[in-house]
Amino acid sequence: MITIRQAQDRGHANHSWLDTYHTFSFANYYDPQQMGFRSLRVINEDRISPGAGFGKHGHRDMEIITYVLAGALEHKDSIGNGSVIYPGDVQRMSAGTGIMHSEFNHSQSEPAHFLQIWLLPDTQGEPPSYAQQNFGLAKEPGKLRLVAARDGREGALSIKQDADLSAAVLEKGDRISYTLKPQRHAWVQVARGAITLNELPLNTSDGAAISQETDVVIEARENSEILLFDLA
Structure with a gap:
């Protein structure tokens, strides 16, 4: 059985600096029929304006994966990591007991386009951690x-x-x-x-x-x- 979720049926919000589409319920978009699939809880398609981004904010007990499609995203967090994520890179942040982080468009002239993915972890209360790798796809x-x-x-x-x-x-x-x-x-x-x-x-x-x-x-x-x- 294959059930298609068409792009135009997703939730959408435009905050001027952030244009975002939500495959599943997220933030102010709520659909009880779209709460995720198995352990996959969030797929957000985000476009961030040059120089803008998400200021420091927190997560806990969530596996967060960032997949950059175009541009570059600058990451900083409370456990000492700082990096720039480019197309071909995959970032994983295990929020665990709690992590504070920010994600900003690294460019002052070009938009950043990426997918933010959340998976529910099968263990909770572990120390937060971070990893990033380029897979050269x-x-x-x-x-x-x-x-x-x-x-x-x-x-x-x-x-x-x-x-x-x-x-x-x-x-x-x-x-x-x-x-x-x-x-x-x-x-x-x-x-x-x-x-x-x-x-x-x-x-x-x-x-x-x-x-x-x-x-x-x-x-x-x-x-x-x-x-x-x-x-x-």
Whole structure:
């Protein structure tokens, strides 16, 4: 069973400095039918104006992943990390017992465009932690790369949840297949471009929940970038 969440059906808020779309309920957008999928709680597509950003604020007991699509995002936090996140980078912040952080557009002239993803952790009350890595997805188009997993295998970032996050940059005509184990579920998010998912068309910013399926086949109808969540 595949349920498509079309881009135009998402929640939306424009704060002048921040233009944001919410796949699931978030902030002032509330839909009791859209509270997340399995342990996946948030997918926000954010565009931040040059020089603007989220001032220092706190989180706890949440796995937060930032995936930059364009521009650059400057990160600072209360456990001593400071970095700039570029396309190809994946940032993981485990909020644990509590972390304060800020995220600002690193550029004074270009907007920053990124996905912010929250996963519910399967353990709580642990010390906060941070990691960031560049996976060079654009250098290997057509290949699905594991970027986050509970066991951190294959060089992926480690997360505190039974979930695998893979990503791929696809050129038109590229075709990738993925096999779901029994009792597993998946969410596919189209970051940009247009694909077919088991022959169903998905466009930029569309998502799809997958349950009771074994084979996941993605084909790029144009140059695209996708995320695939394998969830318990």
